[in-house]
Amino acid sequence: MRHLLPLRYIDAVVRAGSIRRAAEALAITSTALNRRILAIEDELGVPIFERLPRGVRLSTAGEILIQHVRTQLSDMERVRSQIADLSGVRRGHISIACSQAVMPVFLPEQIALYRREHPAVTFHVQRRDREAAEEALADHSADLALVFEPVRLAEFETLLAVEQPVHALMSRRHPLAANGTVRLRDCLRYPIAMPTHSYGVRAVLETAVLRSSIKLHPVIESDSFEFLRHYARQENAISFQIPIGISQGAGSSGDVSRPVDARDVKPGILYLGQLRGRALPVAVSRFASQIAAALAARFDEARAR
Amino acid sequence: MRHLLPLRYIDAVVRAGSIRRAAEALAITSTALNRRILAIEDELGVPIFERLPRGVRLSTAGEILIQHVRTQLSDMERVRSQIADLSGVRRGHISIACSQAVMPVFLPEQIALYRREHPAVTFHVQRRDREAAEEALADHSADLALVFEPVRLAEFETLLAVEQPVHALMSRRHPLAANGTVRLRDCLRYPIAMPTHSYGVRAVLETAVLRSSIKLHPVIESDSFEFLRHYARQENAISFQIPIGISQGAGSSGDVSRPVDARDVKPGILYLGQLRGRALPVAVSRFASQIAAALAARFDEARAR
DNA sequence: CAATCCGCTGCAAAAAATGCACCAGTCCGG
DNA sequence: CCGGACTGGTGCATTTTTTGCAGCGGATTG
Numbered sequence: 001m002r003h004l005l006p007l008r009y010i011d012a013v014v015r016a017g018s019i020r021r022a023a024e025a026l027a028i029t030s031t032a033l034n035r036r037i038l039a040i041e042d043e044l045g046v047p048i049f050e051r052l053p054r055g056v057r058l059s060t061a062g063e064i065l066i067q068h069v070r071t072q073l074s075d076m077e078r079v080r081s082q083i084a085d086l087s088g089v090r091r092g093h094i095s096i097a098c099s100q101a102v103m104p105v106f107l108p109e110q111i112a113l114y115r116r117e118h119p120a121v122t123f124h125v126q127r128r129d130r131e132a133a134e135e136a137l138a139d140h141s142a143d144l145a146l147v148f149e150p151v152r153l154a155e156f157e158t159l160l161a162v163e164q165p166v167h168a169l170m171s172r173r174h175p176l177a178a179n180g181t182v183r184l185r186d187c188l189r190y191p192i193a194m195p196t197h198s199y200g201v202r203a204v205l206e207t208a209v210l211r212s213s214i215k216l217h218p219v220i221e222s223d224s225f226e227f228l229r230h231y232a233r234q235e236n237a238i239s240f241q242i243p244i245g246i247s248q249g250a251g252s253s254g255d256v257s258r259p260v261d262a263r264d265v266k267p268g269i270l271y272l273g274q275l276r277g278r279a280l281p282v283a284v285s286r287f288a289s290q291i292a293a294a295l296a297a298r299f300d301e302a303r304a305r
Numbered sequence: 306m307r308h309l310l311p312l313r314y315i316d317a318v319v320r321a322g323s324i325r326r327a328a329e330a331l332a333i334t335s336t337a338l339n340r341r342i343l344a345i346e347d348e349l350g351v352p353i354f355e356r357l358p359r360g361v362r363l364s365t366a367g368e369i370l371i372q373h374v375r376t377q378l379s380d381m382e383r384v385r386s387q388i389a390d391l392s393g394v395r396r397g398h399i400s401i402a403c404s405q406a407v408m409p410v411f412l413p414e415q416i417a418l419y420r421r422e423h424p425a426v427t428f429h430v431q432r433r434d435r436e437a438a439e440e441a442l443a444d445h446s447a448d449l450a451l452v453f454e455p456v457r458l459a460e461f462e463t464l465l466a467v468e469q470p471v472h473a474l475m476s477r478r479h480p481l482a483a484n485g486t487v488r489l490r491d492c493l494r495y496p497i498a499m500p501t502h503s504y505g506v507r508a509v510l511e512t513a514v515l516r517s518s519i520k521l522h523p524v525i526e527s528d529s530f531e532f533l534r535h536y537a538r539q540e541n542a543i544s545f546q547i548p549i550g551i552s553q554g555a556g557s558s559g560d561v562s563r564p565v566d567a568r569d570v571k572p573g574i575l576y577l578g579q580l581r582g583r584a585l586p587v588a589v590s591r592f593a594s595q596i597a598a599a600l601a602a603r604f605d606e607a608r609a610r
Numbered sequence: 611c612a613a614t615c616c617g618c619t620g621c622a623a624a625a626a627a628t629g630c631a632c633c634a635g636t637c638c639g640g
Numbered sequence: 641c642c643g644g645a646c647t648g649g650t651g652c653a654t655t656t657t658t659t660g661c662a663g664c665g666g667a668t669t670g
Contacts, residue, residue: 001348003311019617032659034618043306046388051617053667061388068384072377079373083351083366324648337628339648358636358647 001076007069009036010048014066018055070140074278081281091120092283097133097142098125099200100225101245101270107146110291121283129198137275143284146291148242149200149268157276160292162299163267164242166204167257171233177256184214184264191237193228194218201240204268229255243299244270269302270295306381312374314341315353319371323360375445379583386586396425397588402438402447403430404505405530406550406575412451415596426588434503442580448589451596453547454505454573462581465597467604468572469547471509472562476538482561489519489569496542498533499523506545509573534560548604549575574607575600 009026016022019037023030041047048065049056058066081092098107103125111123128136128145134153136142145156148164168182176182176190194216195202209216222228225241232239233254246257272292274280280288314331321327324342328335346352353370354361363371386397403412408430416428433441433450439458441447450461453469473487481487481495499521500507514521524542527533533544538559551562577597579585585593 002344003308006308018615020615029660030616031618031661035658038618039307044385044388046392053616055616061391064384064387064391068380072380075373075377079369080349082369083349086366086369087351323646325646334629335647336630336649340627340650343649356648360647 001080004073004076006036006040007073009033010040010066010069011073013037013049013056014058014062016055017057021055071278074140074143074281078279078281081283085282090118090283090286092281093122093124094144094284094287095124095142096126096144096146097128097136098144098146099130099133099148100127101148101201101242102146103127104245105247106244106291106294110287110294114287114290118283118286121287130200131198137273140275143274143280144288145273146270147200147273148270149203151271151273155276156271156273157278158271158273159288160272160295161269161302162295163302164244164270164299165262165267166201166208166240166260166265167243167246168260169229169232169239169241169246169255169257171236172254172256174236174238174256176238176258179258181261182258183261184208187238187260188214188216191219191235192216193220193222193231193237193239195225195228195240196221196223198223200268201242205240205265208265242268242270244295267300267302270299306385309378309381311341311345312378314338315345315371315374316378318342318354318361319363319367321360322362326360376583379445379448379586383584383586386588390587395423395588395591397586398427398429399449399586399589399592400429400447401431401449401451402433402441403449403451404435404438404453404575405432406453406506406547407451408432409550410552411549411596411599415592415599419592419595423588423591426592435505436503442578445580448579448585449593450578451575452505452578453575454508456576456578460581461576461578462583463576463578464593465577465600466574466607467600468607469549469575469604470567470572471506471513471545471565471570472548472551473565474534474537474544474546474551474560474562476541477559477561479541479543479561481543481563484563486566487563488566489513492543492565493519493521496524496540497521498525498527498536498542498544500530500533500545501526501528503528505573506547510545510570513570547573547575549600572605572607575604 009022012022012026013019013033016025019034020030023033026033037049041049044061044065046061047059048062050059077093084091096107107125111125115121115123126136126142128142128147130147130149131152133142133145133147134151134156137145138153138155151158168176168187170177170190174190176186194205197203205216219237220228220231222231225239225245228239229241231237240260241257243257272288272295274288314327317327317331318324318338321330324339325335328338331338342354346354349366349370351366352364353367355364382398389396401412412430416430420426420428431438431441431447433447433452435452435454436457438447438450438452439456439461442450443458443460456463473481473492475482475495479495481491499510502508510521525533525536527536530544530546530550534546536542537544545565546562548562577593577600579593
């Protein structure tokens with residue numbers, strides 16, 4: 001849509017932090033971009049950007065404007081999608097920000113399932129911790145967020161919430177693997193391999209031990225679940241993960257998962273959400289319904305918080 | 306804002322019903338306008354208008370688009386207003402659709418009061434029956450509606466509702482003028498001058514007599530309250546009006562108003578409302594608060610309906 | 611203090627929008 | 641049944657707008 005080119009330009013400048021860099025990204029000259037910005041400021045009667053020695057920054061007026069611009073841009077995307085939907089083929093683009101946990105199994109499955117029906121729809125999947133995921137919604141760089149545990153921003157609108165009991169991950173030959181569920185206390189008798197604080201699992205575990213005498217002493221910390229899982233196998237250690245991140249089938253991999261007893265660790269919650277009040281494009285809305293249904297079928301829905 | 310010129314063009318064509326007429330209204334050539342429309346349809350990949358022998362009409366895709374376009378246009382207006390608000394002077398434009406009743410006294414007073422504080426704000430006041438007023442909100446040709454009685458459309462969002470007991474209007478020397486309130490039955494012994502069905506007062510009176518044996522036999526019907534009031538004075542007849550439409554002061558005019566007993570006619574309700582979900586420009590929002598406060602101070606607020 | 615990065619401007623070239631004249635189709639009254 | 645009055649659409653010359661290039665002045669940085 002040509003008419004919102006100026007809006008794209010503004011957005012690009014904000015994201016780039018400098019007119020010249022934005023111009024490069026947009027594949028036009030800095031002078032053209034510069035003059036467009038000046039023209040807009042002229043029309044508005046107010047500068048949108050503060051000029052700094054190293055680039056530009058949004059002014060107060062700019063802050064108001066950029067909000068509008070981004071809403072406008074994704075709104076038009078929605079309209080396009082609705083119109084395209086009229087003529088049969090569902091096309092469009094879906095951008096998701098989500099925790100690591102859904103990367104290995106859940107999301108690939110769901111996207112493949114969706115694309116089987118609607119091959120004209122493209123996807124953009126961003127791995128984001130929960131805080132960054134919410135920011136991505138806010139600045140319209142993601143349509144949906146699928147994150148584990150805390151939701152902070154008021155702009156987050158929950159579409160679905162499901163319970164995710166923490167599971168202990170261990171080698172198939174691990175002594176604890178004999179039981180159906182494990183107690184947290186038992187786990188701590190073995191070396192613990194823990195994800196970093198940016199992960200929801202960590203937060204859930206820490207709140208769980210907060211009011212008990214139990215202390216967590218991880219021997220390994222990592223921001224890669226991939227690494228943690230493989231490490232646990234090496235040293236007979238224990239790692240933790242939530243069900244959605246664990247492949248369901250009796251994986252050929254050498255490890256198993258056992259739920260931690262709910263008396264020790266209360267289930268965390270996995271949230272599917274969008275930017276509050278935003279009308280989603282058709283494709284996004286359908287995809288959201290699909291994964292919501294899949295989640296609801298697979299896990300208990302969490303009511304309160 | 307130059308960048309939404311194409312949007313204005315689309316809107317103009319929709320309102321005019323033909324490209325040539327719209328072009329005239331926009332003070333450009335029909336060919337220029339025509340080509341802009343074609344360009345937009347080309348970008349969208351779908352025709353926005355159906356070509357009829359006598360002009361154009363929105364296609365299904367167009368229906369979707371025009372909704373977006375109008376939201377977009379008034380949204381930008383809001384942003385402008387917010388930005389202007391930053392630099393001190395409140396400027397902007399307020400468009401109101403309202404019943405006749407508020408024209409003589411209430412609205413002039415309130416607008417004058419508002420403009421005393423904010424002289425840079427301009428107004429557009431449209432006299433609309435309640436149905437047309439709601440439509441004006443829906444197609445963004447009005448920001449606020451102030452209407453008496455029924456609200457139909459789901460898109461109407463009530464900001465305030467106040468009770469308006471029906472008053473009987475008569476000459477100062479009329480026999481009934483002696484009483485504090487009048488009974489409906491007594492009124493009917495005199496000639497009745499009634500507003501037409503498009504007015505809320507009429508609707509309220511008709512529902513009131515619906516389940517009683519009383520029958521209304523107006524000798525005069527008119528869509529002009531001005532006329533009705535003056536006529537009543539001539540023939541010792543009785544007309545009806547709601548309090549907000551009656552000048553408060555012991556008017557130098559020769560007529561008086563007496564409330565009709567609430568046992569006979571239940572109070573109607575005057576609604577102040579906007580388009581549901583719309584974020585109003587600063588100026589509009591402030592003005593809405595002002596008249597809401599004025600209404601609340603002057604009349605009983607109606608809760609349910 | 612030189613190198614570098616920034617936003618901004620004069621001027622000429624390129625691109626886009628506009629207006630004019632005109633075409634083809636449809637409707638309507640005589 | 642036909643001519644006038646509508647409609648939207650198109651080719652072409654003209655005007656307006658946008659863009660790119662080269663260069664200026666200012667501020668930060670190593």
